[in-house]
Amino acid sequence: MRILGIDPGSNATGYGVIERREGRVVHVAHGVLRLGRADGMERRLAQLHAELLAVIEAHQPDAAVVERAFVGTSARSALVLGQARGVALAAVASRGVSVHELSPREIKKAVVGTGNAEKRQVQFMVARLLELEGRPAADAADALAAAICHVNSAKLRGLDLTRNTSGRRRRARAPSFVVRRAR
């Protein structure tokens, strides 16, 4: 069971792939796709779409998890974030991979233990849980954290990980356990 976590952003989109192997959570890959400096937003978005397809092709995830978008007060910023997010969602769905949404709070709580953890705490705990050397970049760490949260909450609740839930507005309870480390 492979899970792809994605953290779409207007400048950079983090991704992380983990696997549940015999009850353990194992790191597979992670990275940051930067929208780059290609001339014109549309070319940057097309590039993001192509790069995400390449990630999916390379790692063949069974399901994907995306952090629910936090929108502030700026409609202009939300539009730009939405553009990158829409491209990410479309890329994943075009390969038949179901997409789940989790709130930032749920994800932080599952990985760090508190819903208002700082970015650095997430990076630290993700590196520790997945036994990474060095800390992943913040965007990749968020994506890995989302994937970890999804694997474990689904496991505990006996859910089918590949079932699509993002179309629903069900509010998932934050899981209250500690991730088991891969050995």
Add this chain to the structure above:
Amino acid sequence: MRILGIDPGSNATGYGVIERREGRVVHVAHGVLRLGRADGMERRLAQLHAELLAVIEAHQPDAAVVERAFVGTSARSALVLGQARGVALAAVASRGVSVHELSPREIKKAVVGTGNAEKRQVQFMVARLLELEGRPAADAADALAAAICHVNSAKLRGLDLTRNTSGRRRRARAPSFVVRRAR
């Protein structure tokens, strides 16, 4: 010279294809791609991406025009609009078609003569200018209007229509002419 106009929306995306043929503007095709009721926003976005690629494949435009997004005060609405818009931009750019942006005001002024025209006026004038039977749906009419505006403003200003300008913040002057009808 074929121009694809696109009017991305959170529920429906209008498109319109026109051609400049011997100084005339000729209608080629138009339609509305509805995000539909597919389960999950990500599948609807993937569907929009695929359908836009099919439109591009069918009509082989030399350039595309997108209305500059109007964002109101709701960041949540802007996010949802951004998702559809990002998918549309990425689809067009992935086929090497350059994307131009025009403001709603410029487009209305070019087609109706006033920057604050109502939707119905745009539908009426687009149908008349392109000699359509019946009025196109509002979203398709907006897309056709954007394409008409682009063809004519570029013609008058001697611009290369296929050159990408959307990455720049240059403010284009509203063209002040009447579209020549195809005969």
